[in-house]
Amino acid sequence: MAQVFGSTLKRREDPRLITGNGQYSEDIQLPGMLYASVLRSPHAHAKIVSVNIDDAKALKGVVAVYTGKDLQGKIGTVPTAWLPPDSNIQTPPHEVLAVDKVRYVGDGVALVVAENRYVARDAVDLIKVTYEVLPAVVEQEDAMGDGAPVLHDGVEKNVAFHWQAGNATDEVFDNAEVVVTQRFRQQRLIPNPMEPRAATAQYNPGTGEMTVWATSQNPHIHRFLLSGILGIPEHKLRIVSVDVGGGFGAKIACYPDEAMVAFAARDLKRPVKWVEDRRENFLITTHGRDMVLDVEFAGTKDGQFTGIRVRNIANMGAYLSTAGPGVPTILFGLIVPGAYKIPYAGVDVYGVFTNTTPTDAYRGAGRPEATYLLERMVDLFAAEIGMDPVEVRRANLIQSHEFPYNTAMGLEYDSGNYEGALDKALQMVGYEDLRQKQQELRASGRYLGIGVTTYVEICGLGPSQVAGAVGFQGGLWESATVRVHPTGKVTVFTGASPHGQGEETTFAQIVAQRLGVPFEDIEVVHGDTNRIAMGWGTYGSRTTPVGGNAIAVAVDKVIEKAKKIAAHMLEVAVDDVRFEDGTFNVEGAPGRSVSIQEVTLQAYLAWNLPQGVEPALEGTAFYDPVNFVYPFGTHICVVEVDADTGEIDLQKYVAVDDCGRVINPMVAEGQVHGGIVQGIGQALWEGAVYDEQGQLVTGTFMDYAMPKARFFKQFETAFTETPAPQNPLGVKGIGETGTIASTPTVVNAVMDALRPFGVKDINMPLTPERVWKAMEKGRSQA
Amino acid sequence: MRITFQHTYAATREKVWELLQDQDTLVRTLPGCKRLHSVGDGLYETELGLDVGPIKGLFAGHVQLCEQEAPARYRLKLSGRGKPGELSADSWVILEDKDGKTVVTCDADAQVTGLLASVGQRVTGSVARMLLGRFFKNVETELRRSAS
Numbered sequence: 001m002a003q004v005f006g007s008t009l010k011r012r013e014d015p016r017l018i019t020g021n022g023q024y025s026e027d028i029q030l031p032g033m034l035y036a037s038v039l040r041s042p043h044a045h046a047k048i049v050s051v052n053i054d055d056a057k058a059l060k061g062v063v064a065v066y067t068g069k070d071l072q073g074k075i076g077t078v079p080t081a082w083l084p085p086d087s088n089i090q091t092p093p094h095e096v097l098a099v100d101k102v103r104y105v106g107d108g109v110a111l112v113v114a115e116n117r118y119v120a121r122d123a124v125d126l127i128k129v130t131y132e133v134l135p136a137v138v139e140q141e142d143a144m145g146d147g148a149p150v151l152h153d154g155v156e157k158n159v160a161f162h163w164q165a166g167n168a169t170d171e172v173f174d175n176a177e178v179v180v181t182q183r184f185r186q187q188r189l190i191p192n193p194m195e196p197r198a199a200t201a202q203y204n205p206g207t208g209e210m211t212v213w214a215t216s217q218n219p220h221i222h223r224f225l226l227s228g229i230l231g232i233p234e235h236k237l238r239i240v241s242v243d244v245g246g247g248f249g250a251k252i253a254c255y256p257d258e259a260m261v262a263f264a265a266r267d268l269k270r271p272v273k274w275v276e277d278r279r280e281n282f283l284i285t286t287h288g289r290d291m292v293l294d295v296e297f298a299g300t301k302d303g304q305f306t307g308i309r310v311r312n313i314a315n316m317g318a319y320l321s322t323a324g325p326g327v328p329t330i331l332f333g334l335i336v337p338g339a340y341k342i343p344y345a346g347v348d349v350y351g352v353f354t355n356t357t358p359t360d361a362y363r364g365a366g367r368p369e370a371t372y373l374l375e376r377m378v379d380l381f382a383a384e385i386g387m388d389p390v391e392v393r394r395a396n397l398i399q400s401h402e403f404p405y406n407t408a409m410g411l412e413y414d415s416g417n418y419e420g421a422l423d424k425a426l427q428m429v430g431y432e433d434l435r436q437k438q439q440e441l442r443a444s445g446r447y448l449g450i451g452v453t454t455y456v457e458i459c460g461l462g463p464s465q466v467a468g469a470v471g472f473q474g475g476l477w478e479s480a481t482v483r484v485h486p487t488g489k490v491t492v493f494t495g496a497s498p499h500g501q502g503e504e505t506t507f508a509q510i511v512a513q514r515l516g517v518p519f520e521d522i523e524v525v526h527g528d529t530n531r532i533a534m535g536w537g538t539y540g541s542r543t544t545p546v547g548g549n550a551i552a553v554a555v556d557k558v559i560e561k562a563k564k565i566a567a568h569m570l571e572v573a574v575d576d577v578r579f580e581d582g583t584f585n586v587e588g589a590p591g592r593s594v595s596i597q598e599v600t601l602q603a604y605l606a607w608n609l610p611q612g613v614e615p616a617l618e619g620t621a622f623y624d625p626v627n628f629v630y631p632f633g634t635h636i637c638v639v640e641v642d643a644d645t646g647e648i649d650l651q652k653y654v655a656v657d658d659c660g661r662v663i664n665p666m667v668a669e670g671q672v673h674g675g676i677v678q679g680i681g682q683a684l685w686e687g688a689v690y691d692e693q694g695q696l697v698t699g700t701f702m703d704y705a706m707p708k709a710r711f712f713k714q715f716e717t718a719f720t721e722t723p724a725p726q727n728p729l730g731v732k733g734i735g736e737t738g739t740i741a742s743t744p745t746v747v748n749a750v751m752d753a754l755r756p757f758g759v760k761d762i763n764m765p766l767t768p769e770r771v772w773k774a775m776e777k778g779r780s781q782a
Numbered sequence: 783m784r785i786t787f788q789h790t791y792a793a794t795r796e797k798v799w800e801l802l803q804d805q806d807t808l809v810r811t812l813p814g815c816k817r818l819h820s821v822g823d824g825l826y827e828t829e830l831g832l833d834v835g836p837i838k839g840l841f842a843g844h845v846q847l848c849e850q851e852a853p854a855r856y857r858l859k860l861s862g863r864g865k866p867g868e869l870s871a872d873s874w875v876i877l878e879d880k881d882g883k884t885v886v887t888c889d890a891d892a893q894v895t896g897l898l899a900s901v902g903q904r905v906t907g908s909v910a911r912m913l914l915g916r917f918f919k920n921v922e923t924e925l926r927r928s929a930s
Binding site: 042105693696697698699700702703 | 783865867868893894895896897899900901904
């Protein structure tokens with residue numbers, strides 16, 4: 001049969017999604033359904049003196065109004081699920097609705113449930129709340145300062161946790177030939193998936209079963225957590241997230257809204273729907289990044305890196321979101337040495353409460369921030385010692401014969417050919433010619449910049465033992481069931497929960513290739529806790545390396561059983577049967593064969609099965625990876641900066657990524673494209689801004705710049721394939737590489753262009769105004 | 783957010799002062815003023831109906847005139863709450879004599895919450911200046927009417 005694995009098939013989910021036939025939470029319509037709307041705090045920090053709901057309750061069409069006090073004792077608090085070890089982490093309660101105090105603009109104060117969504121919204125405006133406004137703090141360093149307002153009783157200086165790792169001592173830096181220091185500001189980003197969050201809850205009073213259709217990247221984790229919050233046992237609680245319009249990390253967290261909608265559905269014995277509007281999405285759905293990073297980078301005069309040390313002050317927002325504490329610690333800290341042989345590395349991380357929206361994972365989650373500071377430091381170091389940024393990288397990259405490679409942060413990188421990817425990217429972009437062109441243009445007052453990033457990513461989260469050791473309150477294995485039906489059609493049940501990444505296509509390709517059945521005969525089922533026994537979801541580029549390999553192992557179990565039945569049908573010993581391309585052949589007897597479909601039918605008819613073999617044909621695997629996977633690559637960007645206006649022209653973008661074996665090049669390239677766009681969004685345009693009172697100033701698309709297709713020229717992308725040695729498919733993750741690599745690549749390019757002005761660093765986003773001001777400063781000092 | 787605004791009247795300080803402190807004049811001159819009810823000590827309950835860009839809706843709140851130093855300066859506080867959010871402003875209004883004319887300077891520190899902040903903040907400054915402009919123009923109209 002044709003090679004399915006590695007071939008460019010069009011995404012089979014797309015016709016459904018682009019013709020309006022998807023099944024998003026908002027599409028759920030149920031008889032007697034009510035609509036919910038939440039009254040949200042207009043203040044960043046205030047005591048709730050009183051809440052008067054009389055007028056709201058009196059409005060025609062209003063069915064119920066709940067305040068925080070009404071829910072007290074009837075519903076649990078929203079838990080934090082990632083508790084980094086040895087960090088003295090404080091997890092003050094996060095009430096579903098605020099009771100005594102609000103801590104950020106958007107904190108829920110009351111829930112209205114009404115016959116339709118218009119009445120629900122009108123009723124929200126009729127609730128009268130008296131607040132005693134308290135001083136607010138929005139910057140993490142201010143929050144740690146003396147006299148700063150304290151958000152949570154007993155959390156001194158608002159420090160939620162303090163985590164350290166690594167081995168970079170003072171001695172390393174005191175004895176270094178060259179030390180470069182720099183402070184970077186990772187600005188706060190707002191994820192903005194196309195579909196905002198939504199939840200529709202239905203309670204069956206007869207059976208006690210609750211179904212919640214919700215926007216989730218990890219429905220089983222949400223079942224786990226909501227079960228605790230609501231007091232509904234897991235076998236009575238079903239979470240359904242079939243089609244989800246993007247998540248980017250923002251749909252990992254467990255939020256108060258889904259819990260209170262479910263609570264109301266049970267209390268009122270009627271279905272209740274809540275759909276977040278775009279303004280709410282800006283205000284209450286988790287934000288990303290927001291770190292202040294102080295970096296020391298040491299090396300020798302001839303270009304060898306000897307040490308890196310980082311202090312990270314991370315803004316966690318008003319409460320610790322579900323996976324929030326894992327982002328600036330584990331996911332950030334462990335990858336700080338990057339793709340280089342750096343003998344000493346250390347991180348020192350403070351997680352700080354402020355009167356802002358909670359932060360959690362955002363595409364790349366910790367790894368973009370670490371890669372950014374490292375790749376920026378490498379460029380600053382290269383400039384300091386007068387070496388080309390490509391050559392300094394080449395001198396320090398881990399070599400392909402050195403894998404598996406143990407890093408200063410205790411990771412074991414699985415495989416790589418870092419220089420191979422670098423050389424390919426240099427050749428694609430024409431590096432030498434570009435440097436020549438740069439010189440020529442500078443002579444005529446034009447400023448070309450070339451930025452390079454050689455990255456490695458840690459993904460495929462992750463081995464369950466490691467997850468436990470780093471404080472993730474769960475395992476990170478994945479489940480798969482491959483059910484072959486009597487006619488040979490296949491249903492694949494995956495515990496990963498894709499929400500736009502195309503795994504309905506790529507997972508079917510895995511099965512088609514391995515089981516030898518037609519691609520069209522395979523259906524992939526995901527996102528429903530009643531159809532799938534257990535799963536840990538989609539994030540951290542884990543879906544293919546963990547979920548995909550679970551499917552491969554499940555297919556192997558199917559083949560193992562089918563082989564016994566085939567041997568029985570062919571009247572030979574099992575050891576004499578060979579399986580290839582969907583056919584069981586007898587070794588040394590050409591022409592004697594049965595197809596997988598024939599075997600399947602016999603498995604179900606079960607009239608004549610070998611002794612001890614049960615009827616039916618399906619395989620279930622619970623696959624726990626032995627290690628993370630480490631995709632890598634080189635991105636190069638060419639920009640020209642307008643010397644008069646500071647505007648940046650993105651002229652060329654080359655990405656060479658290696659995610660092991662590529663299942664579907666088009667789907668992989670799509671992931672790279674989206675990732676690059678989001679990463680450049682951070683570099684050049686995006687940034688959440690709060691005023692001093694904690695009001696979100698960038699609360700609309702008029703004020704928060706999202707990248708648009710017309711901002712970009714065609715990207716030039718390519719893959720190298722270095723198989724992952726530690727999993728059956730040889731695959732690594734590709735969902736976040738673009739975001740991780742592109743931000744430092746573009747900023748390095750702009751700084752390279754600005755070198756004649758003596759500019760070393762500009763805080764992101766690199767708006768024309770900031771770039772122009774930096775050039776003006778350079779001009780005035782020249 | 784700091785907002786300053788200046789307007790020059792062809793009248794004496796005393797005359798301008800008198801108008802600015804007069805309740806009936808305030809009702810007529812405050813933009814969108816639907817109600818102004820004195821509750822004593824220079825404090826008024828008020829309802830303002832505003833419709834300028836995103837700042838649209840009925841705002842119920844208080845206006846307070848205090849710390850008067852006639853005819854040189856006084857403090858004007860404003861607080862209002864409406865569907866789009868809450869607004870508050872604390873300002874000094876200063877009257878200076880310049881060649882028989884009166885230069886009135888308003889120096890305000892304004893804060894907004896809710897929709898006003900997340901949607902409106904970008905334009906709140908210019909809207910506030912526009913509203914102050916209307917107020918001072920309206921006062922000028924009153925001045926002319928009282929003179930004629």
